[in-house]
Amino acid sequence: MSTTVSPAAAWWRPSPNGQAACDLCPVGCRLRPGQAGPCGTRANRGGVMTPLNYGRVAALALDPIEKKPLYHFHPGRDILSVAAPGCNLHCAFCQNWNLSQKHDAPTRPATPDQLVAFAQAEDSVGLAFTYSEPLVWFEFVRDTAVAARAAGLKVVLVTNGYLNAGPLDELLPLVDAANIDLKSMDDRFYRRVCRARLQPVLDAITRFVAAGVHVELTNLVIPGHNDDDASLGALVDFVAGLGRPVPLHFSAYRPAWKLQAPPTPRATLERAHDMARRSLDWVYLGNVAGATGRDSRCPGCAALLVDRSGYRGELKLTPQGACPACGVVQPFVM
């Protein structure tokens, strides 16, 4: 793949003494000349904010779209998944810390058009920006999304939702679907474990939904940190209040990076599932074996809609996305 020229960074302001103020995410960095942000994706170069990751690809794979996880968006299709190093959160439990927190992870150059051509050659439904944090790959994600949309491909983000409203509103018209991490409903958890805040994430989720993007949410359930009934109940109440069906994925944590709490027991995930199902029609379990929270069933008649095994699903839905038994159209994008 050939080298691509990095454009100027978006969403920043010159500040006194050669500093550059970043308006991309709620961290709100003010960088001295030569200084890089803690996300590792932008730096002040001679008083000008410069993206460090434009056209730099650290991971590229063709994945089942269920692996994002997206269970209600083109189920059964593959999607070309790409990432650059870097993240604006620093979650002690990050399951992908080798990519998100190691800013010197090896990369190779790529252009938006090359990624689009690759996706088309692989019969991918689109491009997913995933594995690390796409919102701080802003300029490249934006430019690639424009090219992907022009080629008839879908654009997917797998994200922490930690972006300011202005850049988010610029990006959302280019996005078809997103899986957003909602790590906890406790601001202290975000501050202590992720070095971030809760409210901007809630605001971003609301903006994605209001913009008509297909949204699914993921909660990584960590023993002793966010697995109590009150925390799970608050999360379910928030999802139920979003005003349209939003699938919720509870995912099993495994010890990683700085957090060495024990792995999530299956019983904890099943408790979360059963609690959420009292209010939500679409609740799934991830990173764990077993039958609970695996398949999609019609909320009305309980008929099987998608029979899943691992990341692969056998569709029972009609081509129009209706239940094969009762005929009610279900909230799936086909």
Ligand code: SF4
């Ligand atoms: S995107 Fe990076 S540089 Fe900009 S405010 Fe967020 S953490 Fe700081």
